[in-house]
Amino acid sequence: MRHIISILIENEAGALSRVAGLFSARGYNIESLTVAPTEDASLSRMTLVTRGSDDIIEQITKQLNKLVDVVKLMDLTEGPHIEREMMLIKVRAAGGEQRDEVKRMADIFRGRIIDVTDTTYTIEVTGDSTKLDGFIQALDKGLILETVRSGVMGIPRGEKALRI
Amino acid sequence: MELSGAEIIVRFLHDEGVEHLFGYPGGAVLHIYDALYRQDKVKHILVRHEQAATHAADGYARSTGKPGVVLVTSGPGATNAVTGIATAYMDSIPMVVLTGQVPTSLIGNDAFQEVDSVGITRPCVKHNFLVKDVKDLAITLKKAFYIAQTGRPGPVVVDIPKDVTANRTKYVFPKTVSMRSYNPVVKGHTGQIKRAVGLILGAKRPMLYTGGGVVLNDASRQLIEFARLLGYPVTNTSMGLGGYPATDKQFVGMLGMHGTYEANMAMSHCDVLVAIGARFDDRVTGNVQKFCPHAKIIHIDIDPSSISKNVKVDVPIVGSVEHVLKDMLKLIKESGEVPDGEALAKWWQQINEWRTKDCLKYDKTSELIKPQYVLETLYRITKGDAFVTSDVGQHQMWTAQFYKFDKPRRWINSGGLGTMGFGLPAAMGVQFAHPKANVVCITGEGSIQMNIQELSTCLQYGLPLKIICLNNRFLGMVRQWQEFFYDKRYSHSYMESLPDFVKLAEAYGHVGMQIDKPADVEAALKEAFTKHKNRLVFMNFITDQTENVYPMVPAGAGLDEMILV
Ligand SMILES: Cc1cc2nc3c(=O)[nH]c(=O)nc-3n(C[C@H](O)[C@H](O)[C@H](O)COP(=O)(O)OP(=O)(O)OC[C@H]3O[C@@H](n4cnc5c(N)ncnc54)[C@H](O)[C@@H]3O)c2cc1C
Ligand SMILES: Cc1ncc(C[n+]2csc(CCOP(=O)(O)OP(=O)(O)O)c2C)c(N)n1
Ligand SMILES: [Mg+2]
Numbered sequence: 001m002r003h004i005i006s007i008l009i010e011n012e013a014g015a016l017s018r019v020a021g022l023f024s025a026r027g028y029n030i031e032s033l034t035v036a037p038t039e040d041a042s043l044s045r046m047t048l049v050t051r052g053s054d055d056i057i058e059q060i061t062k063q064l065n066k067l068v069d070v071v072k073l074m075d076l077t078e079g080p081h082i083e084r085e086m087m088l089i090k091v092r093a094a095g096g097e098q099r100d101e102v103k104r105m106a107d108i109f110r111g112r113i114i115d116v117t118d119t120t121y122t123i124e125v126t127g128d129s130t131k132l133d134g135f136i137q138a139l140d141k142g143l144i145l146e147t148v149r150s151g152v153m154g155i156p157r158g159e160k161a162l163r164i
Numbered sequence: 165m166e167l168s169g170a171e172i173i174v175r176f177l178h179d180e181g182v183e184h185l186f187g188y189p190g191g192a193v194l195h196i197y198d199a200l201y202r203q204d205k206v207k208h209i210l211v212r213h214e215q216a217a218t219h220a221a222d223g224y225a226r227s228t229g230k231p232g233v234v235l236v237t238s239g240p241g242a243t244n245a246v247t248g249i250a251t252a253y254m255d256s257i258p259m260v261v262l263t264g265q266v267p268t269s270l271i272g273n274d275a276f277q278e279v280d281s282v283g284i285t286r287p288c289v290k291h292n293f294l295v296k297d298v299k300d301l302a303i304t305l306k307k308a309f310y311i312a313q314t315g316r317p318g319p320v321v322v323d324i325p326k327d328v329t330a331n332r333t334k335y336v337f338p339k340t341v342s343m344r345s346y347n348p349v350v351k352g353h354t355g356q357i358k359r360a361v362g363l364i365l366g367a368k369r370p371m372l373y374t375g376g377g378v379v380l381n382d383a384s385r386q387l388i389e390f391a392r393l394l395g396y397p398v399t400n401t402s403m404g405l406g407g408y409p410a411t412d413k414q415f416v417g418m419l420g421m422h423g424t425y426e427a428n429m430a431m432s433h434c435d436v437l438v439a440i441g442a443r444f445d446d447r448v449t450g451n452v453q454k455f456c457p458h459a460k461i462i463h464i465d466i467d468p469s470s471i472s473k474n475v476k477v478d479v480p481i482v483g484s485v486e487h488v489l490k491d492m493l494k495l496i497k498e499s500g501e502v503p504d505g506e507a508l509a510k511w512w513q514q515i516n517e518w519r520t521k522d523c524l525k526y527d528k529t530s531e532l533i534k535p536q537y538v539l540e541t542l543y544r545i546t547k548g549d550a551f552v553t554s555d556v557g558q559h560q561m562w563t564a565q566f567y568k569f570d571k572p573r574r575w576i577n578s579g580g581l582g583t584m585g586f587g588l589p590a591a592m593g594v595q596f597a598h599p600k601a602n603v604v605c606i607t608g609e610g611s612i613q614m615n616i617q618e619l620s621t622c623l624q625y626g627l628p629l630k631i632i633c634l635n636n637r638f639l640g641m642v643r644q645w646q647e648f649f650y651d652k653r654y655s656h657s658y659m660e661s662l663p664d665f666v667k668l669a670e671a672y673g674h675v676g677m678q679i680d681k682p683a684d685v686e687a688a689l690k691e692a693f694t695k696h697k698n699r700l701v702f703m704n705f706i707t708d709q710t711e712n713v714y715p716m717v718p719a720g721a722g723l724d725e726m727i728l729v
Pocket of ligand 2: 559582
């Protein structure tokens with residue numbers, strides 16, 4: 001199953017490589033990984049998406065917890081949560097018809113056009129990963145010039161929070 | 165007063181209670197060596213190869229429980245130390261390794277003798293640090309010692325650039341340290357402990373399977389009280405030997421690939437298994453599908469990631485052996501309940517029947533020296549009271565089977581990594597920690613050659629080790645697998661062109677002895693321990709080349725599917 005694991009980790013050089021190294025050394029897969037400092041600059045928050053059987057996920061969370069730099073973690077998929085990812089996508093938008101079509105699609109997916117040239121549109125879309133996949137699918141493949149995705153971020157719903 | 169980084173390191177080690185430092189100098193650590201020269205509190209031991217420094221520190225740690233400390237230079241000094249660090253890591257041994265590093269301004273420049281020590285060691289340390297500012301030095305060292313010794317112990321590397329050892333700052337010994345991200349749990353969950361006690365008291369065919377965690381935790385006392393109160397059979401992993409007295413009647417021997425028939429059969433038939441500080445290693449479980457098929461399993465371990473890693477357990481208890489067993493003992497005594505005496509008697513009857521197989525028997529009439537005989541005789545002559553280190557191979561398994569350890573921290577071997585070359589340097593570390601004790605290194609003609617240069621270190625420091633080389637002219641453990649599983653195709657397992665070990669020992673300034681006949685074994689050993697008590701003796705026993713280690717659980721088989729002699 002797919003799991004989203006949120007990690008509070010000391011904001012220190014090498015902390016990221018410990019997490020990445022753990023996954024490669026033990027043969028776990030990482031679907032996406034995002035990391036940035038939190039409001040407390042000494043802490044980073046990492047969101048990691050991985051897949052595995054219950055046994056493997058249990059080992060992954062135990063092994064992550066065992067890293068000395070990891071302060072706290074939470075498997076978001078164990079409870080209600082919100083998941084978001086951002087995508088920037090640059091598409092060919094040359095003729096009038098093409099431009100209209102792309103614009104319409106962007107509206108449907110609540111995307112925002114953030115850069116415009118005579119021949120291109122760059123669109124920002126946020127949502128869960130399936131929504132972003134959906135947007136890519138909805139576009140004519142031949143029009144896509146490049147995409148960049150942030151990787152998944154997540155947060156638990158309601159009172160529950162990952163904090164120290 | 166301001167001190168240089170190098171002076172801080174040495175002062176810190178003294179303040180931390182470190183008496184011995186095993187190391188080898190080089191450019192990046194010259195300031196530290198200069199600071200060592202200008203004091204006499206921390207004793208530095210100069211080895212002949214950095215791998216030996218780590219094994220010596222490791223042997224020191226295993227035999228005392230205190231962390232072993234190592235100092236090596238950058239680049240090749242650090243890479244040479246890696247095998248020893250990995251060895252300690254696999255067996256959860258507390259160790260602090262200080263590696264020199266190129267000056268901070270040169271890091272990343274492919275500078276002379278630069279390697280990414282933090283990167284290279286990351287997968288085989290409990291944690292590591294790069295110190296970039298002399299102001300962080302003392303507190304980082306404190307963290308290193310704290311992490312190495314607490315929770316599940318392990319090696320910690322502190323990489324120190326040369327300029328950091330030259331820069332000056334105020335030094336205050338940090339007496340304590342706390343880390344928000346690191347808080348090992350020692351107290352077990354009360355509810356789980358209750359559940360476990362219920363299962364334990366209700367067992368009809370119970371089994372206690374205990375490992376290195378008991379030794380690391382110095383919890384033998386609690387284990388003995390627990391086992392005696394219940395009257396249940398006890399088996400040890402090879403790392404756990406000595407954690408429970410081997411001569412006790414409840415002890416059924418080591419389990420696993422080369423475990424006793426009775427221990428492996430009892431594992432396969434028990435209905436409640438209590439795993440105590442053991443990690444279900446594949447050498448122990450055999451085929452996990454067939455492991456303890458009838459048992460409810462309780463697992464006490466300080467490291468949650470050891471639990472349900474290889475074998476799913478029914479009652480996980482995260483905590484230290486000492487605390488959890490104390491809590492269990494209290495509950496059992498308060499409950500007023502006792503084990504099912506009738507079932508237990510039947511169970512012991514079955515176990516005693518298995519014992520009659522006499523699975524460790526060997527030919528006592530042979531014209532050739534049987535390795536088992538050397539070990540039995542050694543056991544007798546040293547009254548079971550020596551510190552025994554070993555290398556890796558058949559001789560290691562025979563030692564585990566035939567030297568009956570009644571006390572913890574006496575059996576010093578590389579279990580998890582299985583590092584040939586461990587035995588001699590580890591024995592040096594043990595002897596430094598216990599200058600008066602008998603320290604024996606059991607080795608093979610293959611393994612000993614992996615760190616034989618340390619005979620020179622032994623001379624320099626007058627270490628009266630007794631090296632027992634069970635010389636079968638074969639990489640015996642490899643040969644055994646080739647005999648059993650590769651149709652006797654002995655590919656590269658024969659040891660040709662061996663040196664004359666007697667002359668070699670003498671060339672290094674020690675006593676060398678060669679023993680060819682069974683009749684000479686006892687006298688030779690006695691001579692080594694009496695006449696040459698204060699010298700290092702290298703005893704080259706020419707043993708039966710064809711001898712194998714039995715029982716043996718072949719790879720992929722269940723524990724009850726042993727090859728017997
Ligand atoms: C050639 C060869 C053959 C071998 N054959 C065998 C064999 O037949 N049988 C055998 O048993 N071994 C054998 N071994 C050794 C084997 O590879 C493992 O090293 C060994 O079985 C592991 O022992 P252990 O389970 O006690 O774990 P250890 O490696 O000693 O681990 C200790 C466990 O205790 C936990 N722990 C640590 N401190 C505490 C504490 N304070 N409280 C609670 N828990 C704690 C740790 O988290 C860990 O899970 C062999 C090795 C070699 C090289
Ligand atoms: C550094 C290292 N290399 C290779 C091995 C694989 N290996 C395990 S046992 C063994 C043979 C050891 O031979 P020897 O020291 O003579 O002991 P014996 O088995 O003959 O008693 C080998 C090569 C190892 N454990 N460690
Ligand atoms: Mg040999």
